[in-house]
Amino acid sequence: MRVTLxxxxxxxxxxxxxxxxxxxxxxxxxxxADYRADxxxxxxxxTWDHLTDAWERxxxxxxxxxxxxxxxxxxxxxCLVSMAAAYWFSIHRTRRADRLRWAIVVxxxxxxxxxxxxxxxxAARNGLTNNLIVLGLVYGASNIPFGVYMxxxxxxxxxxxxxxxxxxxxxxxxxxTFRWIALPLARPAxxxxxxxxxxxxxxxxxxxxxxxxDSSKWTIPIAAATLVSRQTITPQGQAAAALVALAPSLxxxxxxxxxxxxxxGGGSAD
Amino acid sequence: xxxxxxxAEPARSALLVGPAVLLVAAILYGPTLYVGFQSFFDWRPNxxxxxxxxxxxxxxxxxxxxxxxxxxxxxLILGLPLWVIVPLMITFLLHKDVKAPGLWRTIYFVxxxxxxxxxxxxxxxxxxxxxxxxxxxxxxxLDWLALGWxxxxxLVKPVIIVxxxxxxxGVGVVxxxxxxxxxxxxxxxxxxxxxxxxxxxLTRIAVPSIKDAIWLWVGFQVIAIFLFMFGWVxxxxxxxxxxxxxxxxxxxxxxxxxxxxxxxxxxxxMLMVLVLLALFGVPAALVRRRMRGTS
Numbered sequence: 001m002r003v004t005l006x007x008x009x010x011x012x013x014x015x016x017x018x019x020x021x022x023x024x025x026x027x028x029x030x031x032x033a034d035y036r037a038d039x040x041x042x043x044x045x046x047t048w049d050h051l052t053d054a055w056e057r058x059x060x061x062x063x064x065x066x067x068x069x070x071x072x073x074x075x076x077x078x079c080l081v082s083m084a085a086a087y088w089f090s091i092h093r094t095r096r097a098d099r100l101r102w103a104i105v106v107x108x109x110x111x112x113x114x115x116x117x118x119x120x121x122x123a124a125r126n127g128l129t130n131n132l133i134v135l136g137l138v139y140g141a142s143n144i145p146f147g148v149y150m151x152x153x154x155x156x157x158x159x160x161x162x163x164x165x166x167x168x169x170x171x172x173x174x175x176x177t178f179r180w181i182a183l184p185l186a187r188p189a190x191x192x193x194x195x196x197x198x199x200x201x202x203x204x205x206x207x208x209x210x211x212x213x214d215s216s217k218w219t220i221p222i223a224a225a226t227l228v229s230r231q232t233i234t235p236q237g238q239a240a241a242a243l244v245a246l247a248p249s250l251x252x253x254x255x256x257x258x259x260x261x262x263x264x265g266g267g268s269a270d
Numbered sequence: 271x272x273x274x275x276x277x278a279e280p281a282r283s284a285l286l287v288g289p290a291v292l293l294v295a296a297i298l299y300g301p302t303l304y305v306g307f308q309s310f311f312d313w314r315p316n317x318x319x320x321x322x323x324x325x326x327x328x329x330x331x332x333x334x335x336x337x338x339x340x341x342x343x344x345x346l347i348l349g350l351p352l353w354v355i356v357p358l359m360i361t362f363l364l365h366k367d368v369k370a371p372g373l374w375r376t377i378y379f380v381x382x383x384x385x386x387x388x389x390x391x392x393x394x395x396x397x398x399x400x401x402x403x404x405x406x407x408x409x410x411x412l413d414w415l416a417l418g419w420x421x422x423x424x425l426v427k428p429v430i431i432v433x434x435x436x437x438x439x440g441v442g443v444v445x446x447x448x449x450x451x452x453x454x455x456x457x458x459x460x461x462x463x464x465x466x467x468x469x470x471x472l473t474r475i476a477v478p479s480i481k482d483a484i485w486l487w488v489g490f491q492v493i494a495i496f497l498f499m500f501g502w503v504x505x506x507x508x509x510x511x512x513x514x515x516x517x518x519x520x521x522x523x524x525x526x527x528x529x530x531x532x533x534x535x536x537x538x539x540m541l542m543v544l545v546l547l548a549l550f551g552v553p554a555a556l557v558r559r560r561m562r563g564t565s
Contacts, residue, residue, distance in 0.1 A: 003367045010363060010374040016436065017377050020392060023402045027395070039405035077293075085290035088283060104290060107298040109546060111497035113519040114539040115301035117526050118308075121315045122301075141293040148290060174282050203385020206500045210527070221387045225505045228394050235402065238395035245391050246384060253383045257376060260383060 024246070027239035035236055050240035054227060057237075060244050062216065063223035066132055067202055067248070070219060073136025074143065074201040075194050081140065082147025083190060087182045089148070090155040091164065091174065101148065108145035112206055120210050130214045138211070139201040147193050154189035155182070188259070195256040199249050220245050302543070309536035319533075326537035336538070338513045339521050342427065346495050346517070349431035353491050354484065356435060357442025362472050364443070365450055366458070375447065379440030386498075389437045390505030394420070397429070420507050423514040430502060430515060434495075442487055449483035450476060489549075496545055518542055 027035065028050050030043035055061060089101045119138070120129070128134045159182060167177045205221045212218055218226075224245035228238040253260065309326055311319040330336050360378065364371040381389060396402050397419040404416035419429050453476070461471050477484065499517035503509050509516035509524065516524070518538065525535040 003369060006363060006368040007370070010368055010371075013360065013363075014374055014377045017380060017440075020396055020436075021380075023396055024392060027402055035405075039402050039409060081289045081293060084286040088286035092283075100287070100291065104294050107294050109493060109497075109550065110298050110302060111519055111539075111542050111546070113497075113500060113522045114305055114542060115298050117522070117532070117535060117539070118301035118304045119297060125315070138297060141297040144290050144294055145298075174279075175285075178286070199383050200385065203388045204501075205385070205387035205504055206523070209504070210523075221385070221391070224391050225387060228391055228505070229508070235395065235398055235400050235405075238398065238401075242388075242391045242395040246388055249384050249388060250380070253380055260379075 024239050024243050027236050028243045030236075032234070032236065050236045051244065054237055054240035054244060058223040058227040058241055059215070059218075060220060060223055060241070063218055063220040064248070066212075066217055067219040067221075069132045070136040070139060070208075071198050071201040073133055074139030075197045077137055077140025078143040078147045078197045079190050079194050082144050082151050082193065083183070083186055084178070085144070085148050086151035086155055086186075087159075087178050089152050090159050090182075101152065105145050105149045108149065112142065116207065116210050123211065129211050130217050131211075132217060135207060135211045136201070138207055139197070139204065142207075143193075143197045143200065147197070150193055151186055151189050154186060158185050191256070191259040195252060195259045199252055199260070202249055202252075220248070302539075305536045305539045306543070309533070309540045311533065313532040313536055315532060322533070326533045327541070330534050330537045330541065333534075335513055335516070335521065339516050339518055342514070342516060343496060343518060345427045346431060346499075347492065349434060349495075350488065350491060352431065352435055353438060353442070354488060357439050357446055357487075358477070358484070359472070360439065360443050361446035361450055362468075362476055364447065365476070375440070375443055378443055381437045382440040382444075384437070386437070386501030387505050389433065390502055393433055394506055421511055423511050426507055426511070426515040430506065433506075434502070438491070445483055445487055446480060449480035453479040492549060493546070496549070497542060518545075 023040075026043045027039075029046055029048075031045040031047050031049075034043055034045040085101075085104070089097055123129050123134065163181060164177065167181055172180065202219075203221060204219075205225060208219045208222050212222065215223075224241045227233060227241045233241075308319065310321060310323060312322045312325075313319045364374055368374070384392070398404075399418055399421065403419070407413070407416040417425060419425055457475050457479070458471055461475055466474070495517075497519055500519045500523060503515055503517055503520040504523075507515040509520050519542070522535050522538045522542070525531045525538065
């Protein structure tokens with residue numbers, strides 16, 4: 001009885017989270033006449049027109065490729081650099097090392113718009129704008145504070161000194177211990193970090209509009225946001241553009257759901 | 271701790287921790303200090319910038335747009351109770367006696383994975399004046415309710431508050447659930463045997479036991495609303511109508527990339543840093559003081 005009641009409430013609460021996606025899909029795939037006749041009901045027609053139109057008008061194909069390049073660079077940089085630093089901090093537990101770690105982690109709270117402006121000025125002066133690799137590097141670097149925090153707190157749980165002492169007894173040096181013990185141990189935390197950095201970089205708009213002026217370099221969020229803001233676009237065209245922009249992130253949710261939940265929980269087990 | 275104490279140690283340290291230090295310094299700290307320095311100059315990239323003292327700050331503080339934006343920030347922060355209480359209640363609902371809690375948690379969590387910009391693109395498509403929401407309302411005869419959700423000055427801020435709730439509830443639920451799962455089950459069972467209703471169990475046991483997680487969440491939300499609103503505003507409303515939904519970070523961006531006013535943007539950036547220090551520093555100082563007082 002109580003279980004049924006509580007489960008029903010949970011199911012009712014799920015509706016507002018699903019309905020927007022339902023409308024997004026139905027709007028994108030039905031003909032205009034069908035939408036006009038009954039905007040909220042189930043579609044009775046099917047067409048690719050809105051999706052292909054949005055895909056072509058916003059050049060979402062090249063947007064997707066650009067987004068994947070920048071996000072991939074961001075993920076690789078953030079994970080590698082954070083992992084190495086987190087490992088170093090977990091074997092150097094001096095006060096100075098603690099302060100240094102704290103200084104890195106606090107960077108997480110720096111509002112991006114502040115440091116982005118001078119960074120843009122410097123990048124523009126050196127011809128580094130409109131460059132997907134540079135943007136990916138900025139994504140990676142801006143996620144290091146969170147990455148160091150997350151992997152370091154993970155190492156604090158799993159990288160016990162007995163393991164390290166055993167490795168030292170076997171004659172493993174700092175770097176070998178990192179390669180053969182710390183790296184494999186960190187896998188779940190790194191998976192969570194990678195999934196998080198990917199969805200952040202993939203969905204970012206601020207860095208992208210700052211660093212990419214040339215529309216052939218636009219990532220999906222800029223391309224889609226520009227298209228949905230046009231005066232000439234129909235509601236169904238907007239929905240189709242939004243659907244294409246959202247789809248990759250939704251796929252990542254389905255594939256890496258557990259890792260993401262763990263990441264959002266700050267690395268704690270779910 | 272004796273591993274790796276030898277001559278190659280500094281080189282190894284540099285290899286492991288160097289990249290992180292360099293990148294964070296080059297991207298976060300260096301540029302922020304540079305902006306702070308330039309906020310006292312009539313900053314013009316590519317040409318000489320004369321020293322102007324506090325002029326930029328006075329210009330910003332006296333400007334109408336800055337005052338409007340501060341008011342907007344104040345109105346948006348009023349959503350805070352909603353952003354905290356709703357995930358808290360949902361966490362408590364899913365805690366016990368519910369089928370498939372993981373499934374519900376995942377459903378509530380999906381929007382959290384979409385960035386503000388992507389959520390903005392989604393709702394811009396649904397909430398437009400001819401969007402599906404208004405079309406549906408007209409269909410069922412509620413024409414008077416088919417409003418300009420993103421174009422009415424009085425509506426945009428409440429709409430943004432609700433959309434943030436929609437997007438963030440799942441994260442709150444995940445964080446609170448992790449904290450609540452560490453609370454011993456017997457506490458709730460004992461209270462229930464004593465006849466405590468669900469409200470009492472929520473407010474007297476659940477909330478006090480996960481107090482730290484709640485404060486962490488409050489901190490996240492306050493920082494986000496003051497400093498990380500760009501994605502929402504840019505796509506949903508472009509700051510409009512007028513300045514009705516412009517936030518401080520969006521204003522800084524506009525100042526530079528739309529109007530080319532670097533000096534005032536630098537001063538605003540530093541005011542944001544001050545807000546940040548106040549938000550973090552004051553509570554931290556209070557805590558330290560209280561700890562010193564009790565020990």
